[in-house]
Amino acid sequence: LISPIGEWVLREACRQVKEWRDDGLPEIQIAVNISVQQFSKQSLDKLVSKVLLETGLPVHCLELEITENMLMDDVEGAVGTLHKLKDLGINLAIDDFGTGYSSLSYLKRFPIDKLKIDRSFITYVTTEPDDAAVTQAIIAMAPNPGLTVIAEGLEASYQLEFLRNYHSVL
Numbered sequence: 166l167i168s169p170i171g172e173w174v175l176r177e178a179c180r181q182v183k184e185w186r187d188d189g190l191p192e193i194q195i196a197v198n199i200s201v202q203q204f205s206k207q208s209l210d211k212l213v214s215k216v217l218l219e220t221g222l223p224v225h226c227l228e229l230e231i232t233e234n235m236l237m238d239d240v241e242g243a244v245g246t247l248h249k250l251k252d253l254g255i256n257l258a259i260d261d262f263g264t265g266y267s268s269l270s271y272l273k274r275f276p277i278d279k280l281k282i283d284r285s286f287i288t289y290v291t292t293e294p295d296d297a298a299v300t301q302a303i304i305a306m307a308p309n310p311g312l313t314v315i316a317e318g319l320e321a322s323y324q325l326e327f328l329r330n331y332h333s334v335l
Contacts, residue, residue, distance in 0.1 A: 168203060168206070175197050175216050176216045176219070176220065179216050179220040179222040179226075181195075182195045182222055183221050186226075194225070194227070194228050194256065195228065196230050196258065197228070198229075204235050204246060205238070209250065210249035213255060217253075224254040225254060228257070229255055229258070230259075230281070231247075231258070231259060231260065232259070232260050232261050233259050233260075233261060233262050233264065236271070236275060244275065247277070248276055256279070257275075257276065257278050257279070258279035258280070258281055259280050260317075261317075262280045262281055263282055263283045263286055278311075278312065279312070279313045279314070280303065280314050281315045281317050282315065282317060285318075287319055288320075300328070304328075304331045
């Protein structure tokens, strides 16, 4: 049932953001997680395009989040799917980055806008040297200057201070 549920979530998220825009609330971008089943479908770009058309939500208001492992199952297929979504103007994020087994050489092939560092690294970033090293490496290896790196699970000022020492991280 994950595919129909995922489609419903995508449609409902877009519909709700469009409703808020129509009600005069400030413009926001909604991030929707995509399941492995949705991503592996060859028609994800068509589904997203259809949902945006049906709901009337501008494309720049939607971001799709894909996990790192999902991309590595079929790299060539993933690159093709990501480029189709990017051609539509969709913002793309890799969620839970650092927990999978991606090759850094592949990362530069993915047309992504955001890397979201998994919270498991951020929680102990100031007390566990390995977590600090992985976090610093992810920030340093962002493949292009336009890529935004986000630290998930940031809860304390000392974590923010640590991250600010290594670059501008949201």
